[in-house]
Structure formats: C-alpha cells, structure tokens
Amino acid sequence: MASRAMRCLVRILSMSALGAALAFSVAACNNQTGFSGSVGNTPNGPALASYEILGTVGTPFTATVSDARSSWTLQGNVPLSIVICNNVLPARIIATKTTSNSNLLSLEAIIGTRVADLQSTSASFGTVSVQVGGTLNSIASPASPDLRIFVAGPADQRYNALVEDITTGWVISSRAPNLILFDSPDGKVDATLFGAPAFPTFTVNMTLDGAVVAAVVHGPNATIREP
C-alpha cells in the first residue's frame, strides 16, 4: 500500500515538474522557434523580438516600429508591450515622449527573456531608439495590411497567446496592455489568448488599416478572429 502511495506521489511530482518545466519553457520561449515547430508540420517562423515601452505609468508617447519589411506608427501610454508576428529582422523602434515633464520613458528590446537593447529618457519630449537583430538603416514602408491586435487588459497580467494566419502560428508570452502587430499575414488572422483558470477577463480588439473590425471581452481565455 505504501509502495503504491509512493509510486503515486512520485508520479504526481514528476508530472508536476514536467508541467512546470513546460509552462516555464512556454512562458520564456517568446516564440524563438515559432509554435509550428512543435505542432503540425508548418515550418518554423523566424525569431520574434518584443519591445517594452516602460517607465512612469501613464506617460504618453508616440512610436514608430519597423522591421526590415514593414513599419507601424502608434500612440499610447506607459506601459505597453509590443510584438511583431512574422517579423523580419533587423527591427528598430523609435519612441518620443509626448509630455513636458521629467517622467521616465524606457524603451527595451527583448529577445527571449533577455534585454537586448535599452534606452531611457527623462527629457521633455525626449526621443529614444533601440534596434535588434543588426542595423536597420531605413524605416520600412507602412504595413499593408496594417493588422493590429490590442490586448487592453487585464492590466499587468501575464498570458500566453497563439496568433496565426492560415500558414503559421506564433506563441507569444506577454502581459497587457499589449499590442500585437502582424507583418504581412497570409490570409486572415485569428488569435487565441490563454489565461490561467483564475485569470480575469481579456479585453481585446483587432484593427485593420485603422478601423476596429473585431472586439472581444472574455475570460479566462478569449479568441478573436478577423471577419
């Protein structure tokens, strides 16, 4: 009986360890290989970089994000995480603080869980710029189509998401507020966001060329599809 209980305990512990290791690996991978590498037979996507616009909470900014193929212009407030699905490195982001005070604006390029490049400013309307994956000499032309998924909340909560077009899926580990940009999607795009069981409600919208085309408020998981 004791042996059976011990075997059961060992099995539970080993499954928990495996689960935890898998969870941490998913959370940490930030899609270095593309989700398609482990499920299905679609090819690996290129490495994804993500960007964190941080500092004094609420500080407004305007930013231009560009990879080697497309660029996007956006406005927002600190904090904001940005991910470009299907990106082509090198990539560069330029942000200008749009307030006349000494609030901190910090721009960080993340590869995996590593801060690859970082610049900060406290100057009035200070401008910062970071790049990743080499030198991007020129800002690419505006994305076409310009498809964005904005995960407005819940604030500061980590979640995972699968974002895909009809050929490739991307696993993203991020936190809200989060802007997901999709560079040159092949067909229509959908995203499924996974919160933990006790996770609050996702507030998500999808814009296509500046117009909101889908909006979802749901939890702990949510799916949004391009109509």
Next chain:
Amino acid sequence: MLTQIFFDGFRVKDFFVHRTAGSLIAPFVTLICVLLAGVGSARAANTAQVEVGFVGVPPTNFQNVLLNVQSVRINRNAAVGPANGGWETIPVPPGIGNSPQNADLQIDLNTSQNLPQLFNTADVRPDTYEIAEVQLDPNNPGTLIPDCPLAPPLSATADGCINYPIQLAAGTNVISVSNTGPGGLIAPEKGKLVELFLQVSMMINKAPTTAGGAYTVTIKLASPPTNPVQLGTVTGSVSGSPTAPTTRVQPLTVTAEAIGTNTPIATAPVQNGKFNLALPAAGGPTGAYGFGTLYDLALVGGADTYQAARLPPLYPGQSLSQNFTPKVGQTLGYITGTISDNCVATKPVVGATLQLLIPPDDITPTPPATPATFCIDSPEQCIAVATANTDDAGNFPLPGTLAIPAAFDNVPVLPKKAAYAMEITAPGYDPLFVQAIPSSGKTGGTCTTSATGATFDACDLALNTGYISGTIPITPPNPGQTTLVQVFAEDHGTNNIESALPMPLAVTNSHVGSCPGPPPHSCVSFTLNVPTSDVVPSGFDLFATTIDLYQGVTDPFQGHTIAVLADVPASAKPSAPGVCSPPTTATFPIDQTIDCVGHGSVTGGPSGVANANLGTSVVLSKDNVLITNAPVQNVTTENPNNSYAFCAPADTYNLQRLQLPVPTFSVVPSSAPTPVLDTNTVTVTIPPPPPAGGPSSAPTPGIKCPTTCEYPDGTCPGICNDVIKPIPE
C-alpha cells in the same frame, strides 16, 4: 487536418488552436498553483515595508552614467549564499518589470546626485537585515555616455556623446553592502515603513581600447549614504473604517504627487488608520532648511470619498503631518466613454490622459460654485485623484485587474448627482475640461461636452486641434543612408513643448523634396498636430532634430544641426465638428538647413553655474528657440561643483539660467511655481569635429564611416569637441 472552412469562408487551423489550448492547461494550472502558493505564504509573513532608493556618486565628465537594475534584495544573514531562501526581493516597480522578470529599470547616477531616486517599496518580513544586494542585468549591466574629450590624445575610442557598455571589474552583476553590527542595515518592524537608501559609487578602471569596447568599472554600495539623504516624511491619520479591499474595491492608499501633476512619487497603504510616506526633499545651501519640495496628497480607495491636500514645502530630515476625514462606505461607480478628434470625424484619440480633479480639503468653493466648477475654472489649484488613458480605439479606461480595478471603475458616487471635474489632455490637442457624474449602473456615467455645458450625456467627447504645415531645408544623406527628422512645437518663448510628429520623417538620397527657394534647395515637408489659438494665442516655436545611428548602433544624441523657426501662429479651432481650420504655414529659412556636423558638448567646467540651488537648470537655445534644458547637478554634496552638461551638434547656441522660485517656508502654495528664464545669455560655439575616414587622409585614423552621419565626400565627423562655458550669476 489542420484547417477548417467556416461557413463564411474563413479558414483557421482550429485543431491547431484546440490542441494548443489543451496542451497548455496542465502547465498553466501547475504554474499558477506554484505562483499563488508563493504569494500566499509571502503575504502572510510580510508585514513590514521597505522603501528602497538610490543616491548616485558618478565619475566626472560623463553625460549619463546609466545602470540597468533588475532588483534589490535583502537578507538577515550577511554570510548566506545567493540561493538562500531567506532573501527578500524588492522588484522593479509595476509598469517597468513584473514576474517573470524581463525588464530593467535604468537609473542615472548623474541625476540622483542631488536628490535620491526612489526605486520601489515592498512588503518584507519584520526582521533585522544585514545585507543588501543590487542585481544588475547580467547581459547589459549599464551604459556610459562620456562628454566629448577636452584634450588629446584622441584615439578611435575617445569619441563622446555615444553609448559605451560597461563591464564590471568584479566579474559579477551583483553588488552588495552589509552591516553585521547590532541593528544591521535596516530593522523593519511590523506595520512600519523603513527606508533603505543605497549610495552607488562608480569608478572607472579602464577606458575601452577598441571601438565600441566596454569601460571596465568598479561599483560600490554604501548604506547609509555618506552625505545626508535628502529625504523628508509625511505622516497622518485617516478617520473611519474603510471598506476592505475586494475584487471591486481598491485598497485605501495615500499617494504623493509632484505638485500640480498626476505623477505619483510614492504611495503608502493606510494601515490601522495611519499612513507614512518617505519622500525626496530638496535641501542644499538655500535658506535655513534647504530649498524644499512641494507635493500634493491624494487619498483614494476603500470606498471612501476622495480627499486631497496640498502641502507646504518638505525639507530634508523634517516631517509634515496631514490628516484626512473621508466619508466611508460610498457607492462606487464608473466613468467610461470615448475620446475622438473634433477635426477628423471618427478618428480616435489614442493615448489621451483623463484626470478627475478635486480641490484640496482646505478649499471650500463659494456657492454657486461647486468643487467641479471650481476645478474647471482654476485647475492649477486642484489635485488629480484618478487617472485613465484611452486605448487604440479611443475608449477609456483601460481595464484594471481583479485586485486593483481601474481608477475610473472605482469612483465614489457623489450625493445629489454632483459631478467631478474631468480634464482630458493629449499632445497636439486643446485640453478639455468637463463635468462628469459616475454611474453605479451599466451606463458608464455621464458628462458635459464642454467646460460650460449643463447637459449631461454619454462621455463620448471630442478634442479640438489645429495644424501647422511646412518645409525644412535638408542636405540629403549619401546613397544607402537615411536621415530621420523629428519636429517639435513649443509655446512661443517658452520650453513648454506641446507636440511632436507621430512618426519621424524619413529622408534618403532619392526620397527628398524640392523647395523653390530662392535659391532652390532640397527640403522635407511636414504637417504637425498642434493645439489651437484658443489655448496658445502666442503661437509656437518649432525645432527639428534628427534621430541618428552611430556606426550602425543607436545614437543617443543627434549629429545633424538642429533647425529652428520662431513665432509660428496657431490655427483657429474647428469651426464645426469635422470642419478643420486651414493649417498655418511654417517655412524654415535656408540658413536652418539640416546638415551633418557631428557631435559636440558644452559643460560647466570647474566653475559650473554660479550660486545654483536645487531649483536651477540651464537652457540651451538657438536663434531664440529654446531646445532643451538640463538641471544643475552636484549641488548638495560637501564639495559642490554645480555642474551641467549638454550633448549637442556642433553649432552656436545660447545658454540661460532657468530658475524655479524658492518655496516659502511653511506656506502652502496655491499652484505649482513657474520657473523664470534669466535675461542674461551666454553664447557658446561648439566647433565641428575634424573629418575622419573617407578617401583622403584623416587626422583621426581608425574611425569607420559613417559615424553619426556622413559628409557628401564620404568622410564623416571624427572625435567631437567639448567647450567649457561657466554660467555666471
């Protein structure tokens, strides 16, 4: 089968999604259980608070001394190893980092010389702690940006105003300080706040010997700092029993804000009816107690009514007392809606900031004025108690969390349907003041549409804006290179910047405009969103800078001339919703051509700024357009040098003192003081760097072009020049 055809023709790889979801459930549950278990046990035991701050002792002749901090941790035993379970971690604050940690807080040792820079406050176990550690980013511990060199030798690694990584001589990213004596470093007690201020000193061991190489440095910690910490305290009581925090009610807290702003400096929970804040307080050689720092306090949460107070100046080592008597058990409501552009129909205003304003407790408006109308008429006398932002569709507020709802989802409903004053701001738009009534139902509250409006409707509001269109002459970059141009507009004669382009202008050799002149020249066109003449009747001064790379990596300072244009009129507000006024024209003259000139710097030298205090800064301007300002550093140490430094492109500038008035002892100001620009100016010319690289011989060999930019003949700016220019009184 990986794809599925929906009846509407939309194909998604549904199995892919469901399989993914299923595979993620188990690790998610495990992960969350692990995390919640840790949080629960920590919260149960951690009942004291530690506030961590930094005081910088940087090396001289650097524009910025930047450290990338991941966390601070403390332990009660100085002899334990890094894996010991007794470490208490104070993480970087929310908005910068979160678990799992993947972001840094960048601190500048230069800017924390005068006043401590608060890092974060966290709960810890009550105990005596002997050791504190600062954990820097192991991959990128920090960056040095030197001023331009003053004298030879000028090697290929001597250039200034660019980023140099640092490498720690100790070979570890962890810096520690310990005290094994009685009392240790700190001994936080249950329910009390203790300050842990860490003096961070950096010494240069070795300058880089290769281009792009790292400075080898030694960083030391000391606690308490060797100079007196510029810190004061604010304590007080809060009457009544607040509603306990739930999934709908945020906890009761007191937040100290920089006077007249919604910028939080520190937040303290109200525990057992009391609160305790430790805040930076400007000392220095001014007056008997120092310069003094001005704060507002906002009491928010716990289903109490909002309360606010404006404080007299806070001095180092002194304590102020402020008590609050809110009404408890209030019904909480929502204020939600959208913000759009009144000039372009349906265009959302993204990233707008909304604030609820209330008068300080000691101001009672005289009827028929109400607190809301008082704050609309005199916003400078009121205090922000709740802030929200719009999302990418112009909707507000952004959602909060279960534990901490969004501030605009937790607004106490006032009796008799009374309203709050709400201010909406966005760069390039007129600020809008309206009255707002929260709703406890599902309607999202109601608002007036203007400051004087009396009809309340859904809070779908529109902001007025105007436009400036113009051209800036520019020398096109060489083929294969791009110059990015950013344009700013500030109130005429001031350094109050109002707007910037949402996206920099990209100029290449083949993609550049042509202006007729005379003489005809290359130029770049722009259109800038600005507030209207209703708000800025004096018009605008414009300046344009570039965003450059230095040998392919990001350059913190530009190497092209800054183009300026003063006194551009503002346009009128839209005559009707969706009907814009025509833009005003801004044609930069040809003597303001944006050209490659290279970096330069101007510094105060040993004399610095005469008789500076903690309200003194220096403004850099060109042709009567204020470009940037820098606070005077190293004012409060035993041997102050009142230094300042600018990295600016080689050019001729004016320098002026900008002085914040000294707050009057024990007097509560009605509004935030306004700095005054000295009429005396000092002119400085930064000579351009000698050319380097290219086909001809160069005086600074070994430099690869382009540096911060490139000349038409293929050479580029070499080692930049520094000019010492003290500022007399």
